[in-house]
Amino acid sequence: MEELLFKQMQFVRKRTIAALDATTEKLADEMPRNVKNSIRWNLGHIFVSQDTLLYPFIGEGHHVPKSYLELFAMGSSPYEWETEAPTLQEIRNYLVEQPIRIQKDFAGKLEERIQQPFKLGDHELTTLGELLSFAIWHEGLHQGAINTLKRAVGTEDLWSKVTEENQLI
Numbered sequence: 001m002e003e004l005l006f007k008q009m010q011f012v013r014k015r016t017i018a019a020l021d022a023t024t025e026k027l028a029d030e031m032p033r034n035v036k037n038s039i040r041w042n043l044g045h046i047f048v049s050q051d052t053l054l055y056p057f058i059g060e061g062h063h064v065p066k067s068y069l070e071l072f073a074m075g076s077s078p079y080e081w082e083t084e085a086p087t088l089q090e091i092r093n094y095l096v097e098q099p100i101r102i103q104k105d106f107a108g109k110l111e112e113r114i115q116q117p118f119k120l121g122d123h124e125l126t127t128l129g130e131l132l133s134f135a136i137w138h139e140g141l142h143q144g145a146i147n148t149l150k151r152a153v154g155t156e157d158l159w160s161k162v163t164e165e166n167q168l169i
Contacts, residue, residue: 002110005132006103012139013099016046019146020092021161028088029078032152036077039149040085042142044072047094050135054102057114057128063101068094106132 020043028040037045048069051062067083070076078085110129117124118131125131150158 001129002107005110005129005136006099006107009099009102009132009136012136012143013095016043016139016143017092017095018159018161019043019143020088020095022157022159023088023146023150024162025088027150027153027155029085030149030153031078032149035149035152036079037145038078039146040088040091041072041076041078042146042149043088043091043095044068044086045074046139046142047091047098048072049074049138050098050102053118053135054106054128054131057118057131058105058109060105063098102132 023039023043028043029038031038048064049072051064052069052073055062068086071081071083071085106128110127110132112128113126114128114131117126118134119125120134125134147158
């Protein structure tokens with residue numbers, strides 16, 4: 001089961017990186033009417049939420065810069081940002097590194113029960129593997145939000161890699 005979860009984590013993260021690579025700096029901050037968060041926020045939130053969800057359960061601190069906690073925490077919004085947001089390249093670097101580190105740090109531990117169940121409504125997650133599975137699902141949820149934001153601002157091709165030649169800004 002462990003191999004399957006790590007394989008799924010890598011697959012989902014590759015799709016997140018592909019979505020990021022098909023996003024310009026300008027597009028990353030577009031927020032259609034009545035939308036609380038941007039593509040940049042969703043990408044940063046994926047990184048922040050995985051680290052802050054998983055690492056406390058193995059008795060370690062997360063690997064998230066303090067500014068990221070303020071910018072990308074659950075309930076935050078770019079409308080409230082008082083500091084400059086990181087570039088897509090900076091977020092990308094964290095997103096590329098994270099699953100490698102998670103696999104190294106959690107290998108052989110996914111069947112371990114956590115001391116206190118993680119509650120989601122009336123559902124409880126009780127092992128590190130269940131937490132990782134939830135984190136993977138959560139990332140996919142935010143990939144959907146990214147795609148929806150792109151469609152809402154008129155992006156037709158969600159997956160073409162942005163290069164110097166085709167970047168809009």
